[in-house]
Amino acid sequence: MTSPFVRRRRLAAELRALREARGMTADSLSRLIHQSRMKISKLENAHIRPDLAEVMKILDALEVTGDKWHEIVRIARDAAERGWWDSFGDAMGDRQRIYADIESGAETIREYQPGAVPGILQTPEYTWALIELAKAEGPIGYLPERLAEARLQRQRTVLCPGGPPYEVILDEVGLRRFSVPPEVMRTQLHHIINIAETEPRVTIRVFPLVTGMVETLMPRSQLILFTFPDPSDPPMAVAATVSADLFHTEPDEVARYLRRYGYVRNAALSEVSSLTLLGELADQIIDQAGPHT
Missing domain, CATH: 1.10.260.40 (lambda repressor-like DNA-binding domains)
Incomplete structure (x- = not known):
């Protein structure tokens, strides 16, 4: 749609x-x-x-x-028009509802994630761990059970046969500086590897800790780039902040974010090296956590 x-x-x-x-x-x-x-x-x-x-x-x-x-x-x-997300109302969270809406009509999705694992790639355990962290900060504006259910539906929508090509660049800093229990993070990393190996339209790459000289300004936060089948619907760049998301369709603004994404992509590890690193990080997490996790 x-x-x-x-x-x-x-x-x-x-x-x-x-x-x-x-x-x-x-x-x-x-x-x-x-x-x-x-x-x-x-x-x-x-x-x-x-x-x-x-x-x-x-x-x-x-x-x-x-x-x-x-x-x-x-x-x-x-x-x-109304989509499946409208049946959830505010219970799934306003931000996630907008993403579900945009993803439903996207031709391509490209994402740079410096911190948490993107919702499309999350395991249920990882999602629930983030919910608990959010609850510890104060009142939340969604129903946890409905948010978790909606996140699974978003995953089915994007990863279904005929869904949009989805490219994700994960920052090694965020992968090493995780805030969920070690066993949850280890399972999450293996889940990402499995998706990359079984879903031909999904590309996972890692932006490494060491890149040398940075040639341009880096994205300051999560960045998502969308294109749409109708050429009259302009490409969209979404920059996430702590409390809100900024949606840009102005050509100059989108071009600026494309340049920043392009640098991160060019400096990222290859797909094979990225998956190898994810596997190594999963092993390191358990080794460092010790036998009591």
């Missing part, structure tokens, strides 16, 4: 551009269609699911006709 989140962002940009081309303010448009200024703002910033009838009213108010009218209505229909 086409990602509703991606289409909501495209619809927002299209409606804003059409309104501005008519020289009309959001206030004027809201009065014409008898809606609040806030409603127009949320629609033009992709903060709400569109109502198809309201989008048609906007197009009529902006005197949009012909092929453009049909194009915008098609985008609005896609933007209003």
Whole structure:
């Protein structure tokens, strides 16, 4: 399916551009269609699911006709679609719900992860260990059981036959500086190796501790790059922060993140060497933990 989140962002940009081309303010448009200024703002910033009838009213108010009218209505229909993640509501966590939405329509996914293992590669035990860490920090905004269930569904969606090619670069620092129990981390590393060896569309590489001179600015946090089948849906770069994710589709911004990802990829170990290192790290974890783990 086409990602509703991606289409909501495209619809927002299209409606804003059409309104501005008519020289009309959001206030004027809201009065014409008898809606609040806030409603127009949320629609033009992709903060709400569109109502198809309201989008048609906007197009009529902006005197949009012909092929453009049909194009915008098609985008609005896609933007209003619901996916499996909607049945979870807020219980799976807002951030994970957006990722599930985007992944559902992605053509390719590339990810640099400097810390925790990406959700698509996590074992249930690893996921639950992270949940316990989050609970120790304070109140959480999701239901643990539903989050864990949704994460498994995300994995089935991305790793299913016909799913998108998925490339992950794991930072050796994050692999060595783990925060889950040693036995959980060891099992997790073997799980990653197994996925890489059995899933032909999944590529796992490790960004090593020692790389020599860094030729460009490094990604400062988790970075995910998406492309989509429809060339009219622009590539997307997502930079994660502690409390929120930043979604970029502006060509200059996406190009900047592509350069940073490209450096990490060029400096990463080969696929074979990466899997060898993951196996060695798994053995080291148990050796260092001792017989009581």
